Amino acid sequence: MKRLIVLLLCLIPLFVYAGEAKDLAADPVLEKRMIGLAEKLRCLVCQNESLASSHAELAEDLRREVREQMSKGMTDQQIMDYLVARYGDFVLYQPPVKSYTVLLWFGPFALLLAGVGVLIFQLRKRRQSVPEVELSAEAQQRASTLLNNEKDN
Amino acid sequence: MMRFILPFIVFIVLSGFLYVGLNLDPREVPSPLIGKAAPAFNLPQLHDPAKTFSPQDMKGKVWLLNVWASWCVSCKEEHPVLLQLSRQNIVPIYGLDYKDKRVDAEMTLSGAGNPYTVTVSDTDGRIGIDYGVYGVPETYVIDKQGIIQYKQIGPVTHRSLNETILPLVAKLEKQP
Numbered sequence: 546m547k548r549l550i551v552l553l554l555c556l557i558p559l560f561v562y563a564g565e566a567k568d569l570a571a572d573p574v575l576e577k578r579m580i581g582l583a584e585k586l587r588c589l590v591c592q593n594e595s596l597a598s599s600h601a602e603l604a605e606d607l608r609r610e611v612r613e614q615m616s617k618g619m620t621d622q623q624i625m626d627y628l629v630a631r632y633g634d635f636v637l638y639q640p641p642v643k644s645y646t647v648l649l650w651f652g653p654f655a656l657l658l659a660g661v662g663v664l665i666f667q668l669r670k671r672r673q674s675v676p677e678v679e680l681s682a683e684a685q686q687r688a689s690t691l692l693n694n695e696k697d698n
Numbered sequence: 699m700m701r702f703i704l705p706f707i708v709f710i711v712l713s714g715f716l717y718v719g720l721n722l723d724p725r726e727v728p729s730p731l732i733g734k735a736a737p738a739f740n741l742p743q744l745h746d747p748a749k750t751f752s753p754q755d756m757k758g759k760v761w762l763l764n765v766w767a768s769w770c771v772s773c774k775e776e777h778p779v780l781l782q783l784s785r786q787n788i789v790p791i792y793g794l795d796y797k798d799k800r801v802d803a804e805m806t807l808s809g810a811g812n813p814y815t816v817t818v819s820d821t822d823g824r825i826g827i828d829y830g831v832y833g834v835p836e837t838y839v840i841d842k843q844g845i846i847q848y849k850q851i852g853p854v855t856h857r858s859l860n861e862t863i864l865p866l867v868a869k870l871e872k873q874p
Contacts, residue, residue, distance in 0.1 A: 607827065634730075
């Protein structure tokens, strides 16, 4: 009896499925296209998840919306515009280049350039502060004596 | 001297950025709908589903659209504030019951009090999407022309009411 119960308990996991967002459309091609687009979109409830991977209810509703619009024949760009009109540029994982995103897009390059500038400036300064001095004959003599002594040891 | 001043300036600038960042709320996404016409809808009323309500009916009035649901915890927090506001008769509050069951919504309102002139049911959340709702409660201030002038994300508090919403309502009331 005990064995049977244990066996039955072991069978329970067979009925438990885990995985990505569950709702699947009848049309796998459309579903694939929907997931492809949803990966470029942000879920607004859990902000660091994409619309494709989020389990939030709003994400499910938005996926439904995207799916329906796709089956109506709207292009990806039209659907993105539809969502941006409601939720703002924030839904796009890749923000568009606008006046207020200039710093976001080009800030890192500006910092890199500034860094290279500072590096070049410092290297030049160092070269100037350590001038090459011609050795006098006396010093040359001393140096070679020292070096030769080293060799003899 | 220079070797101290430069790092100091960098430190000050960086602290400035971080200080501003402290007071920003990453959950507050600026709505692109502000300054635009409130999206149209025609939804059944919660207490009388045979009747419908549309924002079109509110032309010429300043009003609040409050998105709420019986399952929403923060809505309970703002509920007394809304009740108090509705008693003052300053501005009508209309409710959009978002992704909710009618029975649950009616029970919530009969238990806790009803601040809404009318509540409509957005059962499948489609109108919520049109309004860019991503977290309930959300409250929209809509002017006489039907333009959304302000959106409050999260519960309405006494502070947000007195500092932002009511002054805005008073200003909009004066406009034609």
